[in-house]
Amino acid sequence: MFRFLRLSVLFAVLFVSAGSHAADASQPLSTADDLGPQVDQPIEFPHDRHAGDAAQGGMQINCMYCHTYARRSMTAGIPPTQKCIGCHQSIESVRETPRIKKLFEYWEAKKPIPWKKVHDLPDFVRFHHERHIQRFYFQQGKPVQEVCGYCHGNVKTMTVARRTKSLSMGWCVSCHEKQHPVDAASTKTAQGPNDCWQCHK
Template sequence: MHRYLCFPAILAGFLMAVGCYAATDQQPTLTTEDDLGPQVQQPIEFPHYRHAGNRNTVDLTNSDPTKGGMEINCQYCHTYARRSLTAGIPPLQKCVGCHQNIPSVRDKPRIVELFKYWDAKKAIPWKKVHDLPDFVRFNHERHIKRFIEQQGRPVQEVCGYCHGQVKEMTTARRQKPITMGWCVSCHMKEHVVVVANKDGIPEGGTPLGKQAYWYTFQKPAETKNAAGELTAKGPNDCWLCHK
């Protein structure tokens, strides 16, 4: 009998090697702890910190590119995120739209490279940093509607839930695991439901009453936390992501 056992072992080993690089590793903990991805080489080393980073409070002219950014709203460039499933990459037109009016940095190597693409009318072949498997349909629009529009939270904070502190990076690098367990860890938490005021207008939170505060077929069980606030879990249906 033992001679047959080698075949399952071979097969199991094979499947492990192919299906997963780390079947023997520890399972990642289901938290939002950082899980730094590899540094990805991009065609242009786009400085996120310069565009989205916090202003330098000492040098208000903001002239030193190594210190301080311009606090540009993420959604100014990533304009598709609030309108579509995919965040998209800004069209080249968008970069040039501003940069053709900023002569001071025109001769910097990265900008020279940018205009090379523009003059050739060629798209920049960026590398995907957050690449989910094809069977996952993550919806950017819904998360932005929920957290930014309904709850009025700061844009950089909301984007940062998944993308990390991009405002401190040059080219983006993955900071969160973005695995299913990690997604679910947030959806399983009891979030405080904020009741709308008497006019039905949400006071910085998810409205009750006119609009459902859950997004699934079934209304979740309503619970109260220690402070006596009504809480509910995020949507937890398989089909939300696995269509």
């Protein structure tokens, strides 16, 4: 009798715990906890001023004007100081502001700006920027800020970029499992690769 009771209690507990586990599994993959740490950069670079919408006082510069390697290599790349100076030497209006002064200090000292990595993946992961940009920007013709934003969030509203997506494997897979149109015109769809060695190295 008591043994039976004990067993039923055990089953009840098992059932409840299994149920709560199922509830966990259905939670959205992106949560508020995905927000990465605030990274202190050598210069507080205003992404919103450069890439933001004109209505918010932004310049609407294409992400790939500065992160130029994203479309043709594995890493998106940090622009060389030369790129910043290329524009800023002829923008007199902000020449004396503290951040631009700091920029010119690095330039005149011939030193690279020691930017810190914000979206840092583990060493065993191979993420290929080119493949994603080629697929979503060049083949599907989506707006560049949307394409970059799939992983980097809404950078055009940030000053210093901050990680807003979890960048975990489950998060990557949640998109790779979906059917994406192969290009802007066709109705043909394909999934992202599911091979371990496509992303793991």
